[in-house]
Amino acid sequence: MEVVIAPTADEVGRLAAAKVAQVCRSTAETGRTPVLGVATGSSPLGLYASLAPWINRHRDIMRDASAFALDEYVGLPKDHPESYASVIARTVTEPFGLDPSRVHVPDGSADDLNAAAQAFEDAITAAGGVDVQILGIGSNGHIGFNEPGSSFGSRTRVKTLTEQTRRDNQRFFDSLDAVPTHCLTQGLGTIMDARHVVLVAQGAAKADAIAALVEGPVTASCPASILQFHRHATIVITDDAASGLTAAAHNHYQLDNLPEVQRWTHELE
Ligand code: GLP
DSSP, X not given: OEEEEESSHHHHHHHHHHHHHHHHHHHHHTTOOOEEEEOOSSTTHHHHHHHHHHHHHOHHHHTTOEEEESEXXXXXXXXXXXXXXXXXXXXXXXXXXXXXXXXXXOOTTOSOHHHHHXXXXXXXXXXXXXXXXXXXXXXXXXXXXXXXXXXXXXXXXXXXXOHHHHHHTGGGSSSGGGSOSEEEXXXXXXXXXXXXXXXXXXXXXXXXXXXXXXXXXXXXXXXXXXXXXXXXXXXXXXXXXXXXXXXXXXXHHHHHTOOGGGOOTTTTO
16 A cells, blocks of 8 residues: 655645556556546545546547546435536536536435446446545545445445434535435445546645555455555655544655655646
């Protein structure tokens, strides 16, 4: 696991975007079209802002790129401004100039949610799998909407949101009652199948979750801790989000001394 600590949220966005760009470039070099895994929430917005100009400059690499969202609320109409279909359209599809028919969000309005979950898994498989999955992290350590206790082998399915997650997301709705209670989310097994993952976090409110993810035991009580088993996980965080880490000094040292073969931090320049 590669842990990158930056002084500002802007720098987190730039470094994380550079990592995503590097994966897209190396994917294209193998002759494949990049497949992005994209997340909602405020954490990846800086990454998206830094990545959009790179994508627009590299149409040769990204012209036919596709994207898969992590999750969707159950029972919210797709055209609701806070549905993840709407959020992904605003924050990813439009600024990246992606073909909307290549951007997939689980269908939380389907009559048969199990079939919708399977169709989403099948679409990822048909696209050849996700090359780089962008992630935020919930304050309780969730990724996607995989709340504590989620199975490490899980695939896309219906989950019940914890009250804490609903309270965290209340800011997007008129009241707590208006926040949906259920979701369709990629499973931890689905996320682990991505060839690379890039997780971003900013702010002291995420420090405990980041410490549990990076240095805690691997446990379903902190679903993100499964990323300790991922072959190519990059965690890009601000100093305050890293404040619970005991190895922060080494992480700084490592980034300052990246061997040429691992250099990616200047990809966007
Ligand atoms: C939601 C999303 C997650 C996201 C989390 C954190 O629960 N399903 O994908 O990581 O919120 O959101 P934020 O980045 O706004 O803190």
